[in-house]
Amino acid sequence: MPCVPPGGEAVPGDGALPPSALAGLGERAFGIYVHVPFCATRCGYCDFNTYTAAELGPRGAAVSPGSYPELVIAEIGLARKVLGTADVPVRTVFFGGGTPTLLPPAAFGAILAAIDGEFGLAPGAEVTAEANPESVDEAALYQLRAAGVTRMSFGMQSAVPAVLAVLDRVHHPGRPARCARWARAAGFSHVSLDLIYGTPGESDADWRRSLHAAVGTGPDHLSAYALTVEPGTRLAARIRRGELPPPDDDVLADRYLAADETLKAAGLRWYEISNWAAGGRSACAHNMGYWTGGDWWGIGPGAHSHVGGTRWWNVRHPAAYAARIRAGLSPGHAREVLTELQRHTERVMLMLRLAAGCPVAALGPAGRRQAAAVVAEGLASAQAYAAGRVVLTRRGRLLADSVTCRLTE
Secondary structure: OOOOOOOOEOOOOOOOOOHHHHOOOOOOOEEEEEEEOEOOOOOOOOOOOOEOHHHHHHHHHHOOOOOHHHHHHHHHHHHHHHHOOOOOOEEEEEEEEOOHHHOOHHHHHHHHHHHHHHOOEEEEEEEEEEEOHHHOOHHHHHHHHHHOOOEEEEEEEOOOHHHHHHOOOOOOOOHHHHHHHHHHHOOOOEEEEEEEEOOOOOOHHHHHHHHHHHHHOOOOEEEEEEOOOOOOOHHHHHHHOOOOOOOOHHHHHHHHHHHHHHHHHOOOEEEEOOEEEOOHHHOOHHHHHHHOOOEEEEEOOOOEEEEOOEEEEEOOOHHHHHHHHHOOOOOEEEEEEOOHHHHHHHHHHHHHOEOOOEEHHHOOHHHHHHHHHHHHOOOEOHHHHHOOEEOEOHHHHHOHHHHHHHHOO
16 A cells, blocks of 8 residues: 555556546646746745755756756656546646746757647647746747747846845846847747745835836736745745844735736736736736636646646655656655535635636625625725625735635635
């Protein structure tokens, strides 16, 4: 009998899913996430499952940016076997990390060709690649576009050198703007930037400077996230030692409101609490799949997947992942089969994060009673509620977690 990992049941060696997961396969949106676990340096705030060459150490010989694409392609083949013969064209592919652009551009083309060969890429499929600004140049962006990538997402974080230094980001503040211009010239019609607000020492003026610098690059999508201090990071250690102050909740709220006002004025409207886009086609279709109950297969060390109410996650270390793939085994570490109540609660929680909101009819009796109360408190739109939906107001977005708890009672 296999040992049952903490937090879930064991994944069969062949990765087989329960019949309940395969029911309705192909009727829901299907995407593939490719996790690239390599970084040139580690940012002080980051706790993602990524590794520098030094962190990989001697075990790193088992997997490198040069050998990694063959492992990804092998897991794509495993996914096809597990999902059987169902017609599940891939509508979105997202290369995340880590720093995906540490892989050569040709690797993206090879991986996309494997996905197309096994599943078929849907016409007009969205293919996103994340990139640190220092990890690409103009030539690389032309090559990525030629390889089949359709959307670039650059990790800008801030336009202020002192803020970037606290985050241990190594790019020059002006580099993201150049990357955005290069991406447009290379033929990318969709260019996104990521910002972080609430970094210790960041002033209101610093945040406004970052917002205006980001808007000035002409992106059609922008994500803005409050800094989260994760245990075990260098940033957490510095705050614990008293070298830096912790983020202040009131400051974070003010920064969010400033972002929403600035981005709205620039023609970017919120469509998810932390994401703004210039119209529906500019919204990230891959992430919308997560938020609207789609299926996705996560490839790579530590990647998470979800198909038909079954969720699983891969072994975290690249060497362990490589060993399983090369042995012809599923890299899955553990999984859970969600109950109907869990699936319903997650659906409501995710819908509430969206500008389209959640149908009142999707709530339980207690949730429907609470919906009227949150409207009365100004946390949800009265106009939307009259039309049968719960849509958070700007103030409601600041208290989204609390509102969600109330509506999922």
